[in-house]
Amino acid sequence: MKSVVGVLVLLFCCLSGALAQQNRVDGAVKNTETTCHADVHAVLREMSAAMAEQRVELKHTQTQLQALQGQLKTTERQMEELRKQNKERPYVAFAASLGVSGNTGPFNTDITMIYKNIFTNTGSAYNPNTGIFTAPVRGVYYFSFSGCNDASKAMGLQLYKNGVKQVTVFNHDSGTRYETSTNGISLELEVGVQVYMRLLKNTWVADSDNNHNTFIGHLLFPLLSSGCQQ
Template identity: 55%
Template sequence: MSCTILYPLLLLVIICPCMSEVQQEEKGLQTDRTEHLNVEESGAGSTSGEFQQHFLTGIQSQLAELRSTVRSLKNRLEVTEEHLRRKDYKVAFAATLGPVGNYGPFNTEITLAYKDVFVNEGRAYNPTTGIFTAPVKGVYFFTLSGHNRSSKAMGLRLFKNGQQIVTIYNHPQGDRYETGTNSISLTLEEGDHVYVRLRPNTWVYDNVNDHTSFVGHLLFPLCWSC
């Protein structure tokens, strides 16, 4: 009877500690799995954040490149528009004194007003004053010619803003008609003035044949350095 009771008690004593150890191991396995899942979720979150940051950085870089390209195209467009605007200038004039006969001599130097205008493209030449005003910075070409009876001297001077550039001078050579010419290329700023003056005590001659002339035109603008 006693053996029958003692055997189950002994078995219970042996099994209980084993069950406790098994439960502890199961708890440990659950803890390990939980930590592993947390680590995986943390890693996934970190990877996603890095991807988003890399994506945003790429977009910002492309936007910066696009802005730079737009600025470059805008600058090129402005230069092209300015170039086309400047190239649109068509400047040319040609005028003569007309049928005035002998003109001069005078006691003082005067500006010649060439009133018979053949062409005045751009309206830069003023036939009332005889003054050409450059409408745009550029290189211009000018020609002047003078005709006279050589019983008296003929003296013509081409001026730029009050500064003498070139001249024509014909000394008295007897009583005959003679012609002198001169020409020059000039770099002018916008607003510069070019005109011809008759020296004191000299004269010039013109008639319907238009011997005495003042001619000029724009060779090319310098808009890229304006």
Template identity: 50%
Template sequence: MHCTPSQLSMMMMMMMLMKRALQLLLLLVLCCSLCGAKSLGDDGETQEEVSSVREKRCVDDVEERLQQELEKAVSNLKTQLEEQRKRERVAFGASLGSKGGTGPHNAGVTLVYTNVFANAGEAYNPKTGIFTAPLKGVYYFSFSGHHLSSRSMGLQLMKNGVQTVTVYNHAAGNRYETATNGMNLLLEKGDQVYMRLREHTWIMDNINDHSTFVGHLLFPL
């Protein structure tokens, strides 16, 4: 059975809770045992009365401490789980926008999608066009490209400098065309994903945001 980081964190915290509860219960047993020692009260109370009062005070004290420890541990667990969930909220979507239009170039270039619609987790850099995985997991990426078919358009979804999937529209007259593709990728923490425009091709966009780059974390590993 494989557990996600969130599940592992929860299991560890539950084990700590159980360990602490066991320690306090053992303390309760020891305390009650000591309180049960036979002695005669100064005011003439019977041995049973003195022992009963001491035992009740001991039990009340341990129960209060146990309650405090459990509340503190539960609060810490909630905080840790919420922090983990925040780290796992990774999603972005951006377009080239009205200023988007580049190519052809003699070599492939990284496309920078500056019109950002969402960037939860801040893993996408709108200055470089590069997405950097904040944690290991399976991610989904998709992209679309718009162009005037008087010239070819070639787009590559890159992972650490290596092409994963691509689209290529050949020159075919003089009409507007759009191509799309997408893929699930297994990424390690720090892996980089970005879009590259092939050499000798071009891409364009306008206020309708045809040319886009989208990605999000499906689940952590």
């Protein structure tokens, strides 16, 4: 009988130990699972925060891209307008010299100077047969001229606009040397207005193949016609 009781006690002790060991294993597994779950949640939270930041950055980038696209379209429109204006803009420019060696003048009356040696005549607004420039479009033009003379006699040159004197150069007689003078002016001209040079009576100019006497003009920019102004 005692032997049976001893065996039962021993068996109970073994079972109790096994159950305790199993409980410890289950607890460790549970703790491990809890720790793993906590780590996964932390990683997910970090990923969620990172994705939120990326969405904000993406939205900001999209906004910048839209702004750049708008600027690009504006620039393209401006370039197209400039190309259109450049295509439609008239080109007017001339430069000429007397093309005569020796003295011109003096005369007993004022005369219109004719500059026959053409350097350029873009737009053909200057007439080398008459010495007269005729404005082909309404706009602001710049003109300049130069004169040279044997100072034993005076030199007087004047630029005219439709019969009205605008600017002058004048060298008094002062000996046997040669003297030069220049002048220039910007003028607003209507279509058909004429600009030309006059040599004053009793004065002269001297020239050679060095082209000391010149008449130059070009369109600075066109203006809207009078009827189109607002």
